[in-house]
Amino acid sequence: MSEITITDSMLGDVGGKVAIVTGGASGIGEAIVTALADRGARVVIGDVNTAAGQALEASLVASKREARFFEVDVTDWPSIRAFFSSAADAFGGRIDLVFANAGIGERNTVWTDLLDEGGELAAPDFSVIDVSLRGAVYTSKLALHYFRKAPSTDAFDRGLVITGSTSSYNERPNLPLYSAAKHGVIGLMRALRHVVAADPVEKIHVGAIAPGGTETALFPSRAADAFRAQGIPVNTASSVATAAIYLATNATTNGHALTILGDRFTEVEEAITRTQEQWYGQYNTDMARRAASVRLDMLSVIRE
Ligand SMILES: NC(=O)c1ccc[n+]([C@@H]2O[C@H](COP(=O)([O-])OP(=O)(O)OC[C@H]3O[C@@H](n4cnc5c(N)ncnc54)[C@H](O)[C@@H]3O)[C@@H](O)[C@H]2O)c1
Structure with a gap:
């Protein structure tokens, strides 16, 4: 386990690069979008929330940033496939950075016995797994496809960053399916770090961010206050965005996952691998x- 400090100079130059951010209309995704656009990237915002996505696009364009919004449902393959196609067309065909970030909270119906319309025990609500895990798989599949489809004409390494959570590494009795989805995305990233390292065509690296509580629509102020009351610090979305951009723009981080807790960054994957025998x-x-x-x-x- 190693705590790292990320300074501005450690973020790669994203000027002119094309970046896709799913769940980009709000919270952590919005912070990634804004930070990338401020640094000169051409950013494609994807979200189911069309009003918020269009408003963010309009405000970035009004301040002379390059951004496009396209509606997407990351759980729906035709929708996300069409989204990547529109995103590639928007800025001349290339895609350099992808952030698989869309997510929702636990629906909390797994261990509560609810009845369906026929009065039978209702099935657990899988929507959190659909958005956070299925969505990450679909986004990663398309990211690698597009990275290979339009090979880099410069030395820029393509980066894919998946949003996990501290729930990727910890037991969460109150978040069973959220936690299953977030453990799942780390499993996905661990497989992909080998897949991309062996890629014969493109230089690609993958990583994951694993934030703790971060004040957003998903984790609103009343949740943040409950954490703070227990002495647990809460992240700003902008520090989580810094971690994501650091991973996406540094090829040496292939396979890394950064936990972000109280705006402090810790890489955890290297220690997990190194101590496996123990x-x-x-x-x-x-x-x-x-x-x-x-x-x-x-x-x-x-x-x-
Ligand atoms: N906020 C936290 O404390 C926290 C902590 C750890 C991890 N995360 C993760 O960070 C990511 C972003 O969450 P956030 O806190 O910024 O929440 P948020 O609600 O502010 O943003 C999530 C965005 O994802 C979008 N979205 C939801 N379902 C979608 C779908 N099917 N297709 C496309 N877009 C969809 C929403 O419309 C929203 O704009 C999520 O993956 C979440 O699990 C959040």
Whole structure:
């Protein structure tokens, strides 16, 4: 585990680069959009909230920033596929940075017994998994596709950053499906860090941010106040955005995840990997690493 300080000079030059931010109309996504646009990037905002997205686009354009808004539902493949196509067309075909950030809160109906219209036990509400995990998978799939489709004409490495949470690493009895989704995106990122490192075409890196409580529409002031009352610091959305842009613009961070807690940044993935023998056992670790190198995906191709 290592705490890092991120200074302005550690953020890569995004001038003229094309960045996509899902869930970009509000909160952490809006902070990423604004910080990128202020630094000269051409930013594509994607969100289901059309009014907020259009208002953000209008205010950025009015202050001579380059931004476009397109409505997207990240849970819907045709919608997000069309969104990436519009985003690529908006700024000449290339996409350099992608932030898979859209998310919603826990719906809290998993362990509460609710009845459906027929009076039967209702199914758990999967919408948080759909937005935060399915949406991250769809966004990552399209990001890698577009990174490879229009190869970089300069030395700029393409960056994908997925939004996790401190719930990606901790037990959350009151957030079962949110927590499942956020653990899931770290699993996704851990697989993709190997996929992109082996990419024969493009230099791509992936990472994740794992913020603690950050005052936004999802975590409003009454939640922030409850945290502060317990001595838990709350992030500003702009410091979370700094962490995201740092990861997206530094190729050496492939596979890293930054926890942001009280505006302090800690990289956690390197320590988890380095200490695996201690918490998983030597035998289990050796076998797991050996298993990771067996191309089961190739075997299934041969079986077909
Ligand atoms: N606020 C926190 O304390 C906190 C902590 C850890 C992680 N996060 C994560 O940060 C991300 C951003 O959350 P936030 O706090 O800024 O919340 P927010 O509500 O301010 O912003 C989330 C945005 O995502 C959009 N969105 C929701 N469903 C969508 C969909 N299907 N398709 C496209 N856009 C959709 C919303 O309209 C909204 O604009 C989420 O992934 C969230 O889980 C937040």
